[in-house]
Amino acid sequence: MNQSMHIRIQSASPPLLFPRASSSSYRSCPCYVVPMEASCNAGIMSTSLVSRCSLGGKRTHYVHSGQQIRKCSSQMGALVTSRESEVAATPAIGDDKIGVLLLNLGGPETLDDVQPFLFNLFADPDIIRLPRLFRFLQKPLAQFISVVRAPKSKEGYASIGGGSPLRQITDAQAAELAKALHAKDVPAKVYVGMRYWHPFTEEAIEQIKKDKITKLVVLPLYPQFSISTSGSSLRLLESLFREDDYLVNMQHTVIPSWYQREGYIKAMADLIEKELQKFDNPEQVMIFFSAHGVPLAYVEEAGDPYKAEMEECVDLIMEELENRKITNAYTLAYQSRVGPVEWLKPYTDDTIIELGQKGVKSLLAVPISFVSEHIETLEEIDVEYKELALKSGIQKWGRVPALGCEPTFITDLANAVIESLPYVGAMAVSNLEARQSLVPLGSVEELLATYDSQRRELPPPVIVWEWGWTKSAETWNGRAAMLAVLVLLVLEVTTGEGFLHQWGILPLFQ
Numbered sequence: 050m051n052q053s054m055h056i057r058i059q060s061a062s063p064p065l066l067f068p069r070a071s072s073s074s075y076r077s078c079p080c081y082v083v084p085m086e087a088s089c090n091a092g093i094m095s096t097s098l099v100s101r102c103s104l105g106g107k108r109t110h111y112v113h114s115g116q117q118i119r120k121c122s123s124q125m126g127a128l129v130t131s132r133e134s135e136v137a138a139t140p141a142i143g144d145d146k147i148g149v150l151l152l153n154l155g156g157p158e159t160l161d162d163v164q165p166f167l168f169n170l171f172a173d174p175d176i177i178r179l180p181r182l183f184r185f186l187q188k189p190l191a192q193f194i195s196v197v198r199a200p201k202s203k204e205g206y207a208s209i210g211g212g213s214p215l216r217q218i219t220d221a222q223a224a225e226l227a228k229a230l231h232a233k234d235v236p237a238k239v240y241v242g243m244r245y246w247h248p249f250t251e252e253a254i255e256q257i258k259k260d261k262i263t264k265l266v267v268l269p270l271y272p273q274f275s276i277s278t279s280g281s282s283l284r285l286l287e288s289l290f291r292e293d294d295y296l297v298n299m300q301h302t303v304i305p306s307w308y309q310r311e312g313y314i315k316a317m318a319d320l321i322e323k324e325l326q327k328f329d330n331p332e333q334v335m336i337f338f339s340a341h342g343v344p345l346a347y348v349e350e351a352g353d354p355y356k357a358e359m360e361e362c363v364d365l366i367m368e369e370l371e372n373r374k375i376t377n378a379y380t381l382a383y384q385s386r387v388g389p390v391e392w393l394k395p396y397t398d399d400t401i402i403e404l405g406q407k408g409v410k411s412l413l414a415v416p417i418s419f420v421s422e423h424i425e426t427l428e429e430i431d432v433e434y435k436e437l438a439l440k441s442g443i444q445k446w447g448r449v450p451a452l453g454c455e456p457t458f459i460t461d462l463a464n465a466v467i468e469s470l471p472y473v474g475a476m477a478v479s480n481l482e483a484r485q486s487l488v489p490l491g492s493v494e495e496l497l498a499t500y501d502s503q504r505r506e507l508p509p510p511v512i513v514w515e516w517g518w519t520k521s522a523e524t525w526n527g528r529a530a531m532l533a534v535l536v537l538l539v540l541e542v543t544t545g546e547g548f549l550h551q552w553g554i555l556p557l558f559q
């Protein structure tokens with residue numbers, strides 16, 4: 050692939066700011082050395098991207114955690130401080146027109162949008178990955194699943210006012226980020242590109258072209274990287290870049306995840322600290338981090354770093370709270386499971402019941418995987434999980450709001466953008482250089498390949514039926530049944546006749 054087509058990936062996040070010596074899951078590893086002028090942005094790398102860095106010729110240590118390699122040690126704190134102030138003073142680059150593209154999920158704005166929104170979501174091969182042979186069935190299957198799921202989803206959206214607040218909140222975040230960048234002498238324009246609803250990423254890209262942006266920072270609004278979220282958006286972006294002459298030549302960089310940034314961690318800790326004060330006995334409250342789940346196979350088979358990043362994010366927030374003398378008990382669980390396949394565990398609902406049984410009386414829920422209020426905070430946590438908690442014997446329930454436009458958080462995003470600017474198009478990366486650099490530079494494909502190298506078939510997270518006695522029988526029965534339904538669907542779609550038409554379910558988009 051042409052190098053200039055590549056979206057360069059880097060983590061603009063500062064090095065790990067918090068010493069991790071106490072974490073037993075970390076083990077030391079050999080050191081690597083690079084010249085003084087080498088950049089020192091921290092990143093997450095697969096073990097195949099072994100990295101090197103040093104400060105003033107000193108050797109810098111790294112620690113491995115599972116698939117990841119990270120810079121270790123408190124000495125990096127000093128580095129960040131100096132780098133941050135240095136970078137904050139960097140003015141906008143010459144005559145360049147700088148753009149920041151915020152990537153997000155998108156949500157239905159009205160109840161009529163729900164089914165087409167779900168269709169877009171399930172038509173995404175990073176959400177439902179069919180075997181190569183059956184890829185042509187992606188859209189009919191998405192149509193089918195979205196129709197089946199729409200009534201349940203609609204109920205949820207109806208209960209939060211008839212639509213998702215995501216667009217409004219993301220637009221507000223974009224406006225605040227633009228203001229924060231201007232205040233730091235970086236007159237950047239900020240764009241919002243949603244994956245499954247308006248304003249679609251394609252629309253944002255059109256505007257970026259119209260505005261003749263010359264340097265673009267791509268910033269997914271997900272703190273932790275997942276193949277199903279940032280990965281999917283980056284994959285789409287890469288295909289758009291590949292097809293377009295203007296974009297191929299535009300300089301850009303990507304910030305793939307930023308959960309370890311000091312500003313983000315502090316902003317989360319601030320919110321938790323504030324919410325704890327609302328309880329009668331704050332020190333007795335269990336802090337309950339609830340992250341959006343992903344199917345287990347994403348992590349175990351495709352190498353999604355989501356779980357590892359989530360766990361580390363929680364550790365960092367707790368360390369920050371401990372520094373503030375807040376030493377509450379805490380736990381992490383995963384919510385919003387869809388369909389019968391196994392998702393990351395423990396599940397939020399099971400954990401709430403268990404905690405109730407163990408006699409926990411006060412719980413503070415902390416949504417951790419997303420920075421806006423959305424259906425899963427406003428409905429699932431605030432209504433369903435609260436009700437379950439109260440039924441399970443928990444007496445006091447609280448919930449930390451999503452970060453939204455919290456100033457510490459927005460300032461941190463602005464700093465992340467500014468720190469990434471020197472890297473926009475600055476590195477003519479050969480594959481070899483990309484592999485040796487400190488951060489996972491390279492094309493989106495390369496980053497995705499790091500975690501998702503074989504792009505294996507994954508069990509669809511949503512299966513509409515299931516039967517059988519053993520797991521294997523269930524799987525094969527499920528597959529056989531799915532095939533049968535797919536054949537029926539194809540017949541329906543191609544002939545315009547069949548049971549879905551008879552029931553008035555199809556056609557949907559007239």
Ligand SMILES: C=CC1=C(C)c2cc3[nH]c(cc4nc(cc5[nH]c(cc1n2)c(C)c5CCC(=O)O)C(CCC(=O)O)=C4C)c(C)c3C=C
Binds near residue numbers: 157176201202278344
């Ligand atoms: C980090 C956050 C998210 C991950 C990871 C994620 C994975 C994921 N999601 C689905 C299925 C659905 N997600 C839905 C809504 C939704 N998902 C996220 C975030 C993550 N999803 C958000 C913020 C939202 C809400 C948007 C809004 O409108 O407010 C939905 C639709 C709602 C519903 O019917 O429940 C579905 C379906 C899968 C299958 C998946 C991983 C493979």
Ligand SMILES: [Fe+2]
Binds near residue numbers: 341385
């Ligand atoms: Fe989701």
